[in-house]
Amino acid sequence: MATLIDIQNLAKSYTRGKQKVEVLHHVDLTIAEGDFLALMGPSGSGKTTLLNLIGGLDAPSAGSISVGGQRIDQLGGGALAKWRASNVGFIFQFYNLMPMLSAQRNVELPLLLTKLSAAQRKKNASIALQLVGLADRASHKPSELSGGQQQRVAIARAIVSDPALLVCDEPTGDLDRQSAEDVLGLLQQLNRDHGKTIVMVTHDPKAAEYASHTLHLDKGALVEQGAFA
Amino acid sequence: MKYLHLIWAALFRRKTRTVLTLVSIIAAFLLFGMLDAVRTAFDSGSQGIVGVDRLVTSSRYSIIQPLPESLGARIATIPGVRDVGHANWFGGIYQDPKNFVFSYAVSPNYLDLYPEIHLSAEQRKAFDGNRTGAVIGDKLAQKYGWKVGDKIPLQSTIFPLKNGSKTWTFDIEGIYTVDKDAANGLDQLFMLHWKYFDEANAFGNGTVGWYVDRLTDPALGDRVAHAIDALSANSDHETKTQTEQAFSASFAKQLGDIGLIVGSIMGAVFFTLILLTANTMAQAVRERTSELAVLKTIGFSSRSVLALVLAESVLLLLIGGVIGLGLAAVLAPAIGKGSGGMINLPPVGAGSWAMGVGLMVLIGLVVGALPAWRAMRLNIVDALAGR
Numbered sequence A: 001m002a003t004l005i006d007i008q009n010l011a012k013s014y015t016r017g018k019q020k021v022e023v024l025h026h027v028d029l030t031i032a033e034g035d036f037l038a039l040m041g042p043s044g045s046g047k048t049t050l051l052n053l054i055g056g057l058d059a060p061s062a063g064s065i066s067v068g069g070q071r072i073d074q075l076g077g078g079a080l081a082k083w084r085a086s087n088v089g090f091i092f093q094f095y096n097l098m099p100m101l102s103a104q105r106n107v108e109l110p111l112l113l114t115k116l117s118a119a120q121r122k123k124n125a126s127i128a129l130q131l132v133g134l135a136d137r138a139s140h141k142p143s144e145l146s147g148g149q150q151q152r153v154a155i156a157r158a159i160v161s162d163p164a165l166l167v168c169d170e171p172t173g174d175l176d177r178q179s180a181e182d183v184l185g186l187l188q189q190l191n192r193d194h195g196k197t198i199v200m201v202t203h204d205p206k207a208a209e210y211a212s213h214t215l216h217l218d219k220g221a222l223v224e225q226g227a228f229a
Numbered sequence B: 001m002k003y004l005h006l007i008w009a010a011l012f013r014r015k016t017r018t019v020l021t022l023v024s025i026i027a028a029f030l031l032f033g034m035l036d037a038v039r040t041a042f043d044s045g046s047q048g049i050v051g052v053d054r055l056v057t058s059s060r061y062s063i064i065q066p067l068p069e070s071l072g073a074r075i076a077t078i079p080g081v082r083d084v085g086h087a088n089w090f091g092g093i094y095q096d097p098k099n100f101v102f103s104y105a106v107s108p109n110y111l112d113l114y115p116e117i118h119l120s121a122e123q124r125k126a127f128d129g130n131r132t133g134a135v136i137g138d139k140l141a142q143k144y145g146w147k148v149g150d151k152i153p154l155q156s157t158i159f160p161l162k163n164g165s166k167t168w169t170f171d172i173e174g175i176y177t178v179d180k181d182a183a184n185g186l187d188q189l190f191m192l193h194w195k196y197f198d199e200a201n202a203f204g205n206g207t208v209g210w211y212v213d214r215l216t217d218p219a220l221g222d223r224v225a226h227a228i229d230a231l232s233a234n235s236d237h238e239t240k241t242q243t244e245q246a247f248s249a250s251f252a253k254q255l256g257d258i259g260l261i262v263g264s265i266m267g268a269v270f271f272t273l274i275l276l277t278a279n280t281m282a283q284a285v286r287e288r289t290s291e292l293a294v295l296k297t298i299g300f301s302s303r304s305v306l307a308l309v310l311a312e313s314v315l316l317l318l319i320g321g322v323i324g325l326g327l328a329a330v331l332a333p334a335i336g337k338g339s340g341g342m343i344n345l346p347p348v349g350a351g352s353w354a355m356g357v358g359l360m361v362l363i364g365l366v367v368g369a370l371p372a373w374r375a376m377r378l379n380i381v382d383a384l385a386g387r
């Protein structure tokens, strides 16, 4: 399968006051189109940092990231925002929905950045909500939905503009078993039936089982799976 | 426009706080509407270019001191004087002391001196032909519902009739209109014949209150004024002649102070408003940090996030401001009515609206600037991690 994400010699460090913290070093990673990758590792190992770099939310200190042939580490802020809008869907642990907007309006949000008409936006958002099984909750505010439902709305929002890549940071971290399984099943379905490439950070080995394979991060570096066995 | 629901939702995220802020914006602009209307009304009374060709000759010492009627003929002979008329203060009360009617007893040619007054030829003729006739401004007619043909009893505050009664009765023979740029109050005058006034008045002795001298050329003003005053120099009725403009200018000086007072009050009010609203906006944006980060994550550019926050604060000001000015527009006439015309607040004019809306946008931008800047600079990764 073709490569979607190609990461070479990636490093990321933060300077806190005078101190320089190297969070990621020498990360080499390729992710194929249509892959469902789980990223695991202890707290503070740099999982979120790596995910943010892949999703174009942050810029690396060194190395290169290309997604779909595009060197996103070389894009400026404005261009990167545009790139995110059409290429990546984000799913967070705490859903991060707009509390004042209905599920429908939340899902429509990314479409405001497109040239679609109001009617088209509405229609596409409805389709996305249908896909996550929440068509009947379109007018509900996030506070009127369960955690699992909120996360599914967030998934609908992530896929509504049809990006090739979904990045998920502990998407089930705040959910009970049943809701977590629903969400993971949904992600699996999006991967299998809709060809979405998914990179998912998780602490839960059960969640990782839904992915096609798992990588481990420790102290800012990728480690062979065998090292943990 | 497609972002309006977003801005609206953000605005009413904390209803109580937004409503309280709105109330103070409404109050500020209500005050602004009323005060600015007062200011503009005063200003317009002193700004017109009408009347540049008129001089006013009054007693040098006091407006109350009368001048001899014979002076008029002598003023008329001075080169540069086109026409001379005169008037006396009558000061009428209609039924109740609070219904004060500005009334002048005027010479037959008085209306000719004011081309900004428009009276139909028939009404003018009827007025001229009726000793006890009167003509009134349309605003005054409106105020009391007076019509041509009405007999109006006016009590003079000063002048009794020869029979001792203070109640004079006049026949309304005409109702005039005035040009838009005419001096303030001209459309509220009540004019009666000086001749009747002088003859019927127990104190009548052929004196006039002041002369109005119309010039052939406004440029001659100073020279003519000197010449007129020279006529009565060293007499027992020395005069002071001023252009209507000079008269207005000295008047405007006091009004300048009104402008200053209004300006200071509004300055203080808006300063407080800015502090208050800026605080609201700063708080509103701070507590939405993660939401703004999500917008940016989704692909909203930094600049559109800046615009969203600015739009939010401008909208807040516009909602409150328009309600406030609207209330002022409604309340001003209501106060006038409620007080029976004692307090006459002018309506909120287009100028006040334009300036008000300008202020709303300006204050909105000022107040939103810092939070908007912060939102624009927001680092997504830090904001998402709650740092």
Ligand SMILES: Nc1ncnc2c1ncn2[C@@H]1O[C@H](COP(=O)(O)OP(=O)(O)OP(=O)(O)O)[C@@H](O)[C@H]1O
Residues within 6 Å of the ligand: A014, A015, A016, A021, A023, A041, A042, A043, A044, A045, A046, A047, A048, A049, A050, B381, B382
């Ligand atoms: N903006 C930053 N400034 C300074 N240090 C940072 C910053 N972002 C991350 N770090 C540090 O980098 C390290 C890795 O952080 P990261 O959030 O990637 O870990 P993680 O693997 O996602 O952990 P967790 O499982 O707890 O979410 C941590 O030690 C963190 O304190």
Ligand SMILES: [Mg+2]
Residues within 6 Å of the ligand: A047, A048, A049, A169
């Ligand atoms: Mg993390």
